[in-house]
Amino acid sequence: MADQEVQNGGAEKAIAEAKGKTTLDLIVELAVEAPKAEDAVQFYKAVFDAVEIERATYPKRKADQERPLLLSALLQFGGNKVMVNDRLEDDFKAPEPGSKHQNIGLRLVSEQDVEAVIEKAVAAGAVAEGGVAEDRVLPGKHLGKVRDPFGIVWTIVGNTTKTFAAENDTAAVPEARILL
Secondary structure (H helix, E strand, O other), X not given: OHHHHHHHHHHHHHHHHHHHHOOOOOEEEEEEEOOOHHXXXXXXXXXXXXXEEEEEXXXXXXXXXXOOOEEEEEEEEOOEEEXXXXXXXXXXXXXXXXXXXXXXXXXXXXXXXXXXXXXXXXXXXXXXXXXXXEOOOOOOOEEEEEEOOOOOEEEEEEOOOXXXXXXHOOOOOOOOEEEX
């Protein structure tokens, strides 16, 4: 029954009603191996055009640290927020190097050509994982994956790619947002 309401446009009504009630905001947290969070923030700003809106650092601890560790950096990706921090505890275990599994999936929907975003990420140190293909989740869109230098896998989604645009000679402009 609820699925039928969503299909009949009920989702927009539910979202409008919830806006007056909801005081929560979902923020994705990326815990990066210390002390690489600052590098990750700079990577996301340079490659994905993220905007840093807030920052907090740990007080400088031992003399062996050249810079204080990042407690949190809040980044804005379109209408979505991502918090990046230096991982200090074993609570946030990273996937083993080379593992294809992680606990979170990040889908970055781009206004740019998917291949161009992947090329920009690779030029900044990411590794492309496979080629660009049609997206089975979002019909009419294309996707490709990159693993950033910090071990996070990003699925880049968009309407156009150089390859597919040349094949179909069409180019629509997608909206920019992160889908989780």
